Amino acid sequence: MNVFLVRHTRPDLEGSRCYGRLDADLPPGWKEEAANLLRHVPSGVALITSPDRRCRQLADLLALQTGTPAIIDEHLQELDFGAWEGLAWADVPRAESVHWAKDVWNRSPPGGETYATLYARASAAWQSLMLMDVDAVAVIGNAGPLRALITIALELPRDSFVRIHLDYASVTLLSDSSGGWRLEFANR
Numbered sequence: 807m808n809v810f811l812v813r814h815t816r817p818d819l820e821g822s823r824c825y826g827r828l829d830a831d832l833p834p835g836w837k838e839e840a841a842n843l844l845r846h847v848p849s850g851v852a853l854i855t856s857p858d859r860r861c862r863q864l865a866d867l868l869a870l871q872t873g874t875p876a877i878i879d880e881h882l883q884e885l886d887f888g889a890w891e892g893l894a895w896a897d898v899p900r901a902e903s904v905h906w907a908k909d910v911w912n913r914s915p916p917g918g919e920t921y922a923t924l925y926a927r928a929s930a931a932w933q934s935l936m937l938m939d940v941d942a943v944a945v946i947g948n949a950g951p952l953r954a955l956i957t958i959a960l961e962l963p964r965d966s967f968v969r970i971h972l973d974y975a976s977v978t979l980l981s982d983s984s985g986g987w988r989l990e991f992a993n994r
Contacts, residue, residue: 808981808990809935809959810847810944811952812868814860815839815975821894826884826918826950828891829859839975840864844871846977846994847944854935855946856882865946876946881931884948888918911965921950925964928954956980959987 816839817830847868853876855865865876890898898915906913910921928951935943945955953967959980972978972993979990 807938807940808851808942808979808983809955810851810942811955811972811978811980812843812847812864812944812946813949813952813972813974813976813978814858814864814946817860822896824887824890824893824895824898826887826891826948827858828887832860832863836863837867840867843975843977843994844868846979847872848942849873851942851944852938852940853877853944853946854879854882854931856884856948856951858883858948861946861948868944868946872944879931879934881927881934882945882947882951883927885921885924885950886917886919887915889916890918910968921965921968924950925954925967927951929958931955932958952978956989960989961987 815832815836818833819825819830849872851872853865853868853872853874855861855876855878857878857880869876906915912920914920932955949972952972953970956970957964957967976993978992980987981990
């Protein structure tokens with residue numbers, strides 16, 4: 807099976823903002839930004855998407871190209887930043903962000919969720935993917951859950967996913983054709 811991990815294009819937000827569950831739209835011109843990634847997703851693949859608008863819009867575009875409708879998986883939602891959602895990062899109280907950053911696995915932003923919770927959701931999404939009877943699937947999502955899927959597939963330490971960078975409007979390919987999961991390419 808080939809698993810194409812597709813990160814959404816840059817959202818329509820001003821400045822450097824904290825967004826996870828914030829249902830940000832995509833800006834005018836996002837389809838041009840997405841044009842590059844369309845070359846890397848073959849036709850006929852199954853499509854699974856986060857319920858976030860920024861992901862569903864991209865999934866709809868991919869559905870036109872691949873000829874398959876997208877299935878929404880709630881497990882693929884981005885981290886819930888709670889009270890910080892929509893704030894400029896500069897406006898997030900420093901004491902709160904420093905406290906959270908010291909242990910993102912067990913601490914959450916006020917009213918939000920921990921990375922351990924996000925990772926558990928991503929693990930459930932991965933298990934669902936493994937039950938699919940397909941040769942290839944494209945997962946359209948946010949950086950957090952997609953990075954978690956990479957660490958799960960490659961059996962990396964769970965906390966390593968916070969050190970993986972995924973570009974906006976990029977495709978990363980995981981393949982199990984060699985008898986074990988491997989990273990074929992990233993950020994194309």
